[in-house]
Amino acid sequence: MIQEFRLPDLGEGLPEAELVQWLVAEGDTVTLNQTIAEVETAKAVVELPSPHAGVVSKLHAQAGDVVAVGSVLIAFDLPGGNGTSEKAPSAEAPVGAPVEEKAEEKAQPNLVGYGAAPQSSGRPQRRARAAAASVSRSGADTAVLEAAPHDVLHATETVDVPLERPKSTPPVRKLAKDLGIDLGLVEPTGQGGIITRGDVEAYAERVGTSVQPTSAAEEPVETAPSSPAALAAGRERERRIPIRGVRKHTAEAMVRSAFTAPHVTTFLTVDVTATTELLASLKSDRSLEGHRIGILAVAAKAVCLALARTPELNSRWDEEHGEIVEFGYVNLGIAAATLRGLVVPNVRDADAMTLVELADAIGELAQTARSGKTSPAEMMGGTFSITNVGVFGVDAGTPILNPGEAGILALGAVRRQPWEHRGEIALRDVMTLALSFDHRLVDGEQGSRFLADVGAILREPGRAMLLR
Structure with missing residues (x-):
């Protein structure tokens, strides 16, 4: 049947x-x-x-x-x-x-909730010699098999050997497809046996494969003759990329947010020397070995403490029911730039975590996002977000709210610069915070108080002991 x-x-x-x-x-x-x-x-x-x-x-x-x-x-x-x-x-x-x-x-089975x-x-159960067959289909010669991992070569001599599918990210699989390469023949060097872009490029170089467009929609489109300089550099004048996946979703969400919630952004520049000194001492603490605690984790903890004092920033505007929903928990979104685009998974009940637990959760979240394995459920239900633009060397920005959230905090780069300290000029670690909030939910006074609370904790981490 x-x-x-x-x-x-x-x-x-x-x-x-x-x-x-x-x-x-x-x-x-x-x-x-x-x-x-x-x-x-x-x-x-x-x-x-x-x-x-x-x-x-x-x-x-x-x-x-x-x-x-x-x-x-x-x-x-x-x-x-x-x-x-x-x-x-x-x-x-x-x-x-x-x-x-x-x-x-x-009836048609519903996959939602299916187990792993x-x-x-x-x-x-595939015949391992199928790998060799796919090589011939791609037009490569025996050099492909010669460049393959040793265990794959021997697998072609057996029958009905179960082959584990290669681990890689969607962009790497796309590159392999463009090159006509079977990922089963590529030796992985990434952590956990993941095939990286470099692995695919190195393999392609060994077998002499060049990139070919896979479809007309992906081919470079030139609207004017290429200049001699561009031709010499091997660059196309113009390229058209289909709008789909994460990029499409992010664009739609940002437009919806920007033209629905009235955005206000306020800034605060803070001396965070005490926090960087604290992080240095934690790094040398043997009892914390294996835990990577950075400025993002401290800022996340500060946000959770400040939200308890200013719940308006941890709320949602429910247009349908004509209500403001205030959350008694913090699902903290962490914006992550990945090869597939921007994703904002969130740490559930971040307000109930210690600094070490927050650091571990953020690290795990980031690793999952980079591997392209963030699930849809992990990106839903956030109540407040943080974006760390400082990792790109940027001092400040005006972040756009994640749809449905009342606030988002951007962390700028930590810079060593002259700063007034105890009546004198000294070299201090300084960073700029930028808070965007929904003015329907948050007044300027509330937003400013929240930002001042976060800044006070980063300026003097010991002040967190005074907050509840």
Whole structure:
């Protein structure tokens, strides 16, 4: 019996998703909940588990395709059937809507809440020699196999060897696709066995592969003859990039925020020498070995303490119900620049954490974001955000609110510069704080008081002992 599976709403209310890569091929036998594909929504890369146990009959999309929610994604040949087709609910009906079925048929499975793929059998059983076949399809010669890792070369001599799918980020997979490289042949050097961009480029150099555009939509578009200087530098005059994924979502969210909430930004420059001295002493403390506590963690702790004194900054404007919602907890968003664009995952109940716990949570959050594994759930439900533009050497800015939040704090670079200290001029560590807030929820007095509280803690960390 052929069972079609349509792309479900992944719990974000988004109309489409881009197919990053298939983890199965036609003819593969899969188990229930086995990861079959990775799709990229406007918020995150999501792994799709198989809703059935059976044989992959047909793949209805290719890597790079944008698939609408409700469209057929894959078909399975289920055991015990007669080979007839059993279709999933119509794409014209909302995903998850009741559908009349035969008694022996089951409705379209809802992937939201599915568990992770079993570790023991969560990968398709592929013939390892398929790697060699993909090499011939890409047009490369035997130099490709010669450049492959030693264990892959030996795998081509065996049959039915389960191959773990290569670990990499979506941009790296895109680069490999453009180069016509099978990631299974690339030796990873990244932490945790992740294939990096450098790994792919080094492999391409060894086998003599050059980048080729994968589709007309991605080809460079020139609107005027290239100048001799540009031609000499090997640069195209103009390039068109499809607006999709995180970039599209970020743009829509920022426009919605900028033209919905009346933004006000206020600045405060602070002497943070006492905080940097505290961080230096914590770094040399052997009992804290393995914990990376930096200025961002201290600022996060200061924000949590200051929000308790100014709850207006930890609230939301509910237009639909005509209410202001004040939160009794802090889900602290940390803006993270990744290869896929800007994401703002949040630390849940940050106000209940110690400084060390906050530092660990922020470090884990950042590592997950850089690997492209931040889940949609981790980017929802934030109540206040911090963006650390200082890591780019920037002194200040006017950050735009994360939609639905009342405030966002930008941390500038810490600079050693002349500063008035105890009636004299001395070299001090100085940074600028920039607070943007929603003027519907927060008055200037409240915003200024909050910023002054954060600055006071960074100026004298011991003052945190006086706050409650």
